[in-house]
Amino acid sequence: MSDPTYRAGFDAALETAINTALQYDPATRARLQELDGKVMALDLTAPKLQCCLCIEGDQVFVRQHWEGDVTTSISGSAISLVRLLKDPDxxxxxxxxxxxxxxxxxAELQWMMSDLDIDWEAPLAQLIGDIPAHSIGNVLRSAGSWLSASLSRAPVAAAExxxxxxxxxxxQAQFEAFADDLAELSLATERLEARVRLLQEQxxxxxxx
Amino acid sequence: MKDRKTTHFGYQEVPVEEKAGRVAEVFHSVAARYDVMNDLMSGGIHRLWKRFTIELSGARPGQKILDIAGGTGDLTARFSRIVGDSGQVVLADINESMLRVGRDRLLDRGIAGNVVPVQADAQYLPFPDNTFDCITIAFGLRNVTDKDLALRSMLRVLKPGGRLLVLEFSKPESKLLGKVYDQYSFRLLPFMGKLVANDAESYRYLAESIRMHPDQETLKQMMEDAGFVDCEYHNMTGGIVALHRGIKP
Structure with a gap:
């Protein structure tokens, strides 16, 4: 069995990351409070990991061992779970x-994640002041939107x-015309085959x- | 004339009736800087050991929990949140200074209402039989004069089905780690104690008392002898610390 210290460290880091992020999204924190006492058991298949997310007040606690009632159990890969949580549909x-x-x-967590709006400027402003934090925020937002647009265009640009x-x-057009010709040829071959069979029978x- | 009964205080042999007083002196001395030193000595890892202890406690809202040798109230603070208003956490420590620091620290953090501080000796717990759902003793058992007596006392005040968790320094699993750990304990630890708390002797006692504490298997056997069942232990950080768990039948 692996040393429980490492796992406790991982859980503590994850828990701190979640709750620190929540600090800067008061709306989500308020909605989370309505789920007080609910527990979600996660059984990740890739990477292999099991944990429970326990909602207590407006905070989320990550636990490796949980002996109480579980509200919802979810099993699947980490990527699938992230997709599931990010997309309410x-x-x-x-x-x-x-x-x-x-x-x-x-369903509630899906809606919460889709509405998640963490004000990353707030912790930065606490460190360096409002105006520099806002300027850096603007630069990062522009860079983020450029990156997002570039990433969405990337598959088309790469194909071209x-x-x-x-x-x-x-x-693509040439390939599609070729594929159509091939399909037509395939159908014509099948028709010819059928005629030959008919003639053989006669x-x-x-x-x- | 019959010889006086002795016990160990670190590497020294002292009369049984003297040990509690000498341990008390150590903790009176380190109480004010206890948290800082804990973080410094363990690199903050003691928080992870305690986190694992809380997970294995299986504490629930409404339960009664006894945190023996609760010191500055790390475990009590977390248990207080878990058991909620309908539960209760008793923060017990034999040492008045440690208890005062713990109580004040909890109050400063707004933790009150379901926490009761009690100055108590683990060997003679001042509670009725079958009172608690869970008992924890973190880094305290090695300082108790008669560990068997303390384990029996804990068994008495636990409810049937209740669990005891003993978090304590233990024996490293690997010889290499053991050697590194020895160097750290006997050279660096007293030096840090001198530097931060201006008290090298107390931290030398800490290192010695860890070496004199029963190893994993011995402590498990002691718990079984006291009457606990389903006893098990988890080594942490290579066995530097072990968490023992036993159930009252």
Whole structure:
């Protein structure tokens, strides 16, 4: 068995990160308070990790051992769980996540995560003052939106570069025309095959007569 | 004439009736700087050891918990939140200075209402039979003069099904770690004690008392002999510290 000190350290770090972030989103903290006493048991399959998230007041406590009642149990990979929590319209079955117990807690957490609005400027302002923090915030926000836009454009841009510039693959339109021709050829071949079969049957009948 | 009964105080042999007084002197001396020294000596890891202890306690709202040798109230503060208004946490310590520091610290943090400080000797706990759902003693058992008597006293005041958790320094699992730990304990620890708390002797006693404390298997056997069942222990940080858990049948 691994040393419990490491696991306790991981849980403590995760707990501190969650609660520190919550400090700067009062609206989410207030909504969390309504879930006081609820417990979500997580059974992560990749990476392999089990823990319980216990909501006490407006804080979340991460526990490795929990012997009390569990409101909702969730099992799946970490990536699936993050997707599930970030997207209120996502369904557990589509992401390969299994749930037992009350699904209301999950739904509430999904809505909370989609509305999460952490004011990262606040802790920075405490350290360096309001005006510098706001300036840095603006720069980071611009950089963030540029990065986000670039990332969303990245797959299309990469595909264009590979086919148009490097000519490693055919352009999409050419590929689609080729695929259509191939499908047409396949159908024509099947039709021809059917005709040949029909002719064979007719010849066989005549020979028998 | 019959010889006087003795016990160990660190590496010294002292008459049994003297040990409690000498341990008390040590803790009177270190009480004011106890938390700072704990953080410094363990690099803050004592918080993780205590965190694991609280998890294994299985504490619930409404329960009654006894935190023996509660010192400056680390465990009590967390238990107070868990048991809530319907529960109760008794912060017990034999040492008046430690208890006063703990009580004041809890009050300063707004922890009150369900916490009762009690000056009590672990060997003769002043509570009725079957009172508590859980008892913890963190880094305190090695300072008790008669550990068997203390374990029996704890068993008496626990409710049937209640659990005892003993968090205490123990024996490192690896020889290499043991050697490094010895160097740290006997050279660096008294030096830090001198530097921060201006008290090298108390911290030398700390290192010696750890070496004289029963190892993991011996303590487990002592708990079973006292009447606890399903006894088990978890080594932490390579066995430098062990958490023993036993259940009252």
């Amino acid at each position: 996502a369904t557990p079955a589509a992401l390969g996540v299994s749930i037992s117990g009350s699904s209301a807690l999950l 570069t590979i086919s148009e510039e490097w000519q490693l693959t055919p352009p 010849f066989s009948r005549r020979e028998a007569e």
